[in-house]
Amino acid sequence: MRWAYAYLALLLVVAVLAPWLATNSESAPIPFRAETTALTGPRYAPPGTLAPDGRRHYLGTDRLGRDTAAGLVAGTRVAVLVGAGSLVLALLIGVPLGAVAGFFGDGGMHLPRAGLIALMLGALVGSAYFWGSLVGLAEGPVHWLTFWVCSVGVVAAVSWLLLRAVGRWVTSLRKPVGVPVDRLVVLLIELVSSIPGLVILIAVLSLVRVPSLWLVVLIIGLIGWTSIARFLRAELLRIRELPYIAAARITGVGEWRLLWRHALPNAVGPLVVVAAFFVGSSILAEAMLSFLGVGVPADQVTWGSMLQQSRARPEAWWLAVFPGLLLTLTVLACNRLRREG
The missing domain is CATH 1.10.3720.10 (MetI-like)
Structure with a gap:
């Protein structure tokens, strides 16, 4: 029908x-x-x-x-x-x-250690920055979620770029890790x-x-x-x-x-x-x-x-x-x- x-x-x-x-x-x-x-x-x-x-x-x-x-x-x-x-x-x-x-x-995805560290730093530092500086500016749940995602994304991107630059000299950061x-x-x-x-x-x-x-x-x-x-x-x-x-x-x-x-x-x-x-x-x-x-x-x-x-x-x-x-x-x-x- x-x-x-x-x-x-x-x-x-x-x-x-x-x-x-x-x-x-x-x-x-x-x-x-x-x-x-x-x-x-x-x-x-x-x-x-x-x-x-x-x-x-x-x-x-x-x-x-x-x-x-x-x-x-x-x-x-x-x-x-x-x-x-x-x-x-x-x-x-x-x-x-x-x-x-x-x-x-469980074993098919491999990411470089620099990427994993960048994600963890982004989640930690970005959330801390949001709660310390931006949470008061959020007028509602939509703003709250948007500000938090932007904070975590920006910190993760910056951390990844820095760790990738450092990884050129630190071999351990370039090794892939199973996720x-x-x-x-x-x-x-x-x-x-x-x-x-x-x-x-x-x-x-x-x-x-x-x-x-x-x-x-x-x-x-x-x-x-x-x-x-x-x-x-x-x-x-x-x-x-x-x-x-x-x-x-x-x-x-x-x-x-x-x-x-x-x-x-x-x-x-x-x-x-x-x-x-x-x-x-x-x-x-x-x-x-x-x-x-x-x-x-x-x-x-x-x-x-x-x-x-x-x-x-x-x-x-x-x-x-x-x-x-x-x-x-x-x-x-x-x-x-x-x-x-």
């Missing part, structure tokens, strides 16, 4: 066209904005109710008089943003770690996976003074990369033993080129399956947080926040049926892609 592809494509189109689909204009398909409140207008109005100015609420209103149809469009945009944004971040972390761990194992990269990556995966993701989300978001949707995307991506890395590692453990990899290695193809040009492309197909499941889980996690009132700004209309309002007013069935139906179809569509993959 191809309904899953059509449904997800429709969600993407609605998310892109959301500013034009729901706006305070009589010519718009939905003549209301999701954030527009009408405390003097119909609240908890059933579908089809007319507003005082003659515009119709096709799917009813919530407790603040906001249009339900406009809220569904805004929630669709939030769902697509959370699913796509967290997936990109998880792929940026999980693909390199999983690919290197699965292809090289147990597979063991390190598996240890990191187990460390991140040992704490339930929902607990981390609620704990971190409860400490934030100003809720932000981007923070939700960041945290979901940072804790969700483990499934991608674990799957890709297992897939490359199988691919690296295939005959064509051994034949390419005999012809003199470099290990890194062999990984990125020959082994990794054959793992992209199965990786799409895991990515589809991750998108559905991310959207469900965001809806759960919105339902609990954690992490998402109070004025942000999402599917989860609409479901939370239906809990306070059970007779307003439209606030539960319509967002619940969209959430269910979205997760089922992602799982359908997983089964077809």
Whole structure:
């Protein structure tokens, strides 16, 4: 069945066209904005109710008089943003770690001692510089992460250049050292996976003074990369033993080129399956947080926040049926892609 592809494509189109689909204009398909409140207008109005100015609420209103149809469009945009944004971040972390761990194992990667020392110095000195000088300038988690990565990267690069220059006269710095990269990556995966993701989300978001949707995307991506890395590692453990990899290695193809040009492309197909499941889980996690009132700004209309309002007013069935139906179809569509993959 191809309904899953059509449904997800429709969600993407609605998310892109959301500013034009729901706006305070009589010519718009939905003549209301999701954030527009009408405390003097119909609240908890059933579908089809007319507003005082003659515009119709096709799917009813919530407790603040906001249009339900406009809220569904805004929630669709939030769902697509959370699913796509967290997936990109998880792929940026999980693909390199999983690919290197699965292809090289514990003895296949060798780095010069100068490089290892530079990485350790970069992590130590860069983190110390960040905590001592830059942490006060960070306005949020995104700035915090950016400043820390830049600090570690700059110190590691400078250390590597200096050690490489010194290594011309010190022979021991040029000797390669085997890196147990597979063991390190598996240890990191187990460390991140040992704490339930929902607990981390609620704990971190409860400490934030100003809720932000981007923070939700960041945290979901940072804790969700483990499934991608674990799957890709297992897939490359199988691919690296295939005959064509051994034949390419005999012809003199470099290990890194062999990984990125020959082994990794054959793992992209199965990786799409895991990515589809991750998108559905991310959207469900965001809806759960919105339902609990954690992490998402109070004025942000999402599917989860609409479901939370239906809990306070059970007779307003439209606030539960319509967002619940969209959430269910979205997760089922992602799982359908997983089964077809």
